[in-house]
Amino acid sequence: MSKITSLSTTQQEKLNTHCQKLHDFILHSGKDLTREEVESYIEWIYSKIGKPKPIILIFDSYLAQKVAINILNNNKFRESQVESQVWSQVRSQVRSQVESQVWSQVESQVRSQVRSQGLEFIEQSFGYGYESWWLTFTEYWKNEGIVKSDDFNSYLGLNRCGIWSIVYFEKSVFICKLPIKILKDERGRLHSVKSPSVQWRDGLDNYFIHGVGFEKDLWQKIVDRKLEPRELMKMPNTDQRFVALNHYGFERALTELAPKLIDQSKRGNKLYSIKFDAYTMKFLKYTDTVNGENRISFVKPEFDDADEAMAWKHNMTKNEYQNKLRVEA
Structure with missing residues (x-):
């Protein structure tokens, strides 16, 4: 088979369409998943690294997953992570568009929420949030008949079940489902002044205004314009202060001051x-x-x-x- 050095116009158009479909699946499908869907795939991954089938724990939000991991890791029988084994045996990491536009913002907010409770934030970079680019690209070539790999098909099948994040331990695996809905502004930043920007099944949602994260109570006060301009000006976070003033109306706020x-x-x-x-x-x-x-x-x-x-x-x-x-x- 000859080496492919560039994409034809038709191939590029098909790849763009494929990428958009997967982007919509990850960010907007709200696909749920069940234990039965992922069980055989998880067993396959652990067989690849010579480990018995683990306990499978599934969570409805990213925050719930991180808190649950802390319960395990604070146990005196703390499990060792098998990240490096899964990493080397199953795939290598490639960054993605979804990560840059959505994942990094959600991760940053949840990281702060977890640490504010005195807990440890643990992430291994597995799941569609981190892996969408290489999975999308390779799936395209699979559909074109170029990539032929049973291992890839199995790994893709696991993520296609609807996995946002997955963290592997020796005897247990923690899975976070895809969000049910994600809202962004015209520049692709997480944003909504009417509802949570990232909505999870258990209600542990994430709130953003033009890409800047807020805790729910503060977000609600800002979108309802219940804070006086002087209170907005005192906000210690400069990014939050800027978008809050912008939502309130710079001219109006400054005039009142x-x-x-x-x-x-x-x-x-x-x-x-x-x-x-x-x-x-x-x-x-x-x-x-x-x-x-x-x-x-x-x-x-x-x-x-x-x-x-x-x-x-x-x-x-x-x-x-x-x-x-x-x-x-």
Whole structure:
């Protein structure tokens, strides 16, 4: 068989269609799974590494899986993980689009939730969340008749049951089902101001606004606009503060905070200061040169010159900024 060095236009179109179908399956199908579906596949994996069939534990959410793993790992008869054996005997890891767009965000939030309870976060990078790229690509070539492997078919079959994450131990395996629904914004970031962005069967959902994670109570207060602008400004997490203010409405929030105009340049840049409690924050108000819309951008509190602050925003000195404007004029 000759070596394939590039995809034809038809092959590329078919691959794109295949990738989209699997992407939709992982993120939007909400497929449930049963013990009967995965049992033979798990037994096959453990036979590959010379281990007896383990106890199979299935969970309805990523957080529930991690908490359950801690119960096992805090036991005095702590099991050894068999990750390296499964890794070397069954597959090698390749990162995926799903991981970059969804998995990393969900993992980050659940990691924080687990650690806030004094628990250990354990992940082995198995399951469709981590493995979708190579599984999708290889499945395409399987369908084209190029890849012919019973082992791959079995490993693919396991994931096709609907596995988001799976963690292997010597005598037990912990499986997390796919979410039932995932919501994203137009840029592919986890997002919803009406319901959880990542919805699990047991209700241990994940909440995001434009890719920024929130605990449920804080998310609810923000989407319902129950926090005053001063409370939003005090939020310690800068990403959360930004998206919260954006949802509330920057113009409205800043107006209610009664900002003080510090400097206005001939170019129309306006530098404002907001002071509350022991905090002082400064922001620029300017006109977008591309579409003419008003923009707001927070800057360092030490600035007292609007053009200097604008130059800093563009990683320039004030002289460089002024010279650039002269050239453009």
